[in-house]
Amino acid sequence: MAKNTRPSSGKPVTIHDQKLMRGKGGELHQIADGDTDVLTTAQGGPVADDQNTLKIGERGPALIEDFHFREKIFHFDHERIPERVVHARGYGAHGFFETYKSLAAYTRADIFQRAGERTPVFVRFSTVAGSKGSFDLARDVRGFAVKFYTQEGNWDLVGNNIPVFFIQDAIKFPDIIHAVKPEPDRAFPQAQSAHDNFWDFISLTPESMHMIMWVMSDRAIPRSFRFMQGFGVHTFRLVNAKDESTFVKFIWKPKLGMQSVVWNEAVKINGADPDFHRRDLWNAIQAGDFPEWELNLQLFDQEFADSFDFDVLDPTKIIPEEVLPPVPVGRLVLDRMPDNFFAETEQVAFMTQNVPPGIDFSNDPLLQGRNFSYLDTQLKRLGSPNFTHIPINAPKCPFHHFQQDGHMAMRNPVGRVNYQPNSFGEGPRESPERGFRSFADAEEGQKVRLRAESFADHYSQARQFFNSQTAPEQRHIAAALTFELSKVETVAIRERMVAHLLNIDEGLAETVADKLGMKELPRRADAAVPPRDDLEPSPALSIIENGPDSFVGRKMGVLVSPGADAVLLKKLQAAIEKEGAVMEIVAPKVGGVEAADGSWIEAKHMIDGGPSVLFDAVALILSEEGAERLAGEAAARDFVADAFAHCKFIAFTSGSIPLLQKAGVDPEADEGLIELDDPKAVAKFIASCRKLRLWSREMAVKL
């Protein structure tokens, strides 16, 4: 029998056994046997009291003898591990990869041998610059890292949602990352590239210009992970059973199509829901809408590689899809969230050097450097060479080796023999047939620190990317450059950047210079080799050109008021669900509203907590009285004004017109405003939503 003192009343309570629970106010409840497990220490000892430290007397000093208290606080004090030095903010999910057909002609990798075979995967998406607690909608590259648990060991394809990189040689990685991260004296800005250090480095690094075009484009503010492409970036090799090599580039294409948000929206999403991308993935998977991507390969040989002016080993270059069409070889489906974020998403250790037999590296100097960095960083972060013992990092195929001991060793080999060769006939042996064999490329040369001439063209593909964008996308690039450079205080840096832009597109350079208020254009930057202007635009590079023409997987926000038309709402809901999209109701109060027919409409958000930036399209189902009342609320006016400014499709009942007008939106402004005045209007509205945005409105809005 033990005694326990309730801090609030001071009255002693006698505890008969451990089957007790404390309510919110600290009160104890007797609970039935078997209702819950008994709380224990990490050593397994049952705990009698988890509310009070052991003291001398009710008001006395604490005793060091309180092993439960000490263990609990000790563990808490050590809960954090170092966050990733880059890609700290991320979100992961489990799933599978399904191979479409045998690729035995190209690779002996087991994962690509049998059509229909499924391989378990874990995927982690991330931003690069921000820390773990930063917001999701930063303008940034997104990491797209896939761990395939193949039958021949783990294969990690550690890619991004952008197919090129800032730098050509890994030795520059600490510099680009230092430059983009918060400045070291002031420790800001967080998760932003819009500051002097970043643009200083970029303006002195012409090789980054192609990547800069991508990062200033809508690719860097994706609508969600589900609507992003992914790229292995580097040229890799596939190697078949005859030890023949084929170069390969890896591309992930989302089944739902690509989609991004606009910058003004991104800024507001970060305030309204900093976890917007996380929540989106969580909700989709929990709802059974499993996101899917197709893996595409661009396969080529040395002769094809030699046909370009640029080097396929240069990670600042792409091979346009129109020149080398990607071949779909399998699909990736994410169908399960981790049971525990820390154990899985935080502790997962991706490494570019994890390749199975049949997949090999190229000499890309960025990839070569990465192959050192990823192993090294895991030791720092996870604290032990035994990080492969953590379930998320352990292979799912049989594995046998003689590595032993070290911190947290959980899988030490058993038996007497822990070396080879040995004469006891015990333990695993190497296999020249099954084992990984590096592609035996012939290499010779002097030891030098040189960048190849074939890496010297820094502008041609930047120009090609810009030329491949639609007019709205080009406007977004100009606006992003202007915004970012407007945050740069050092005028010389702004000028250096415009000098580079002159090598990419004169119109772009002039627009940015004008919007920055520059009095005159700087001299064009010197180019190591003259930029080409004869590269054909590649429509595959535009998000808008490759729109899905579908509202599947998107989200509709419906603003309702008391007296709303419940029949119309039901019709709209049915149409949205039939389309494969999701509807969420926003109301003046989260409890919901009473409809015109007396039925009750449940809401998901109150108007202050459900701004239209959280939705892909909106509908206003308001009674006239409700609209008039909402017109007096800033949040409701913003709901409408933002949806309009962000070029979203807006449906409305005639009763909603007072709110539209107060928000400054002419109900007849354009075809993106659809009055729900007859039964056919719902279908018309959904059909419009498939276009996702009415970009022609953008010039009128002048966002």
Ligand code: HDD
């Ligand atoms: Fe990296 C993490 C992608 C260049 C060094 N990188 C990391 C992650 C992704 C990428 C997606 C997060 C993985 C996860 O979710 O845990 N990195 C890239 C791409 C690059 C690239 C696509 C260029 C093509 N990275 C790069 C270079 C170096 C690194 C040149 C160093 C020489 N990257 C790292 C790292 C990280 C990392 C320090 C931090 C945490 C980790 O590895 O596990 O090793």
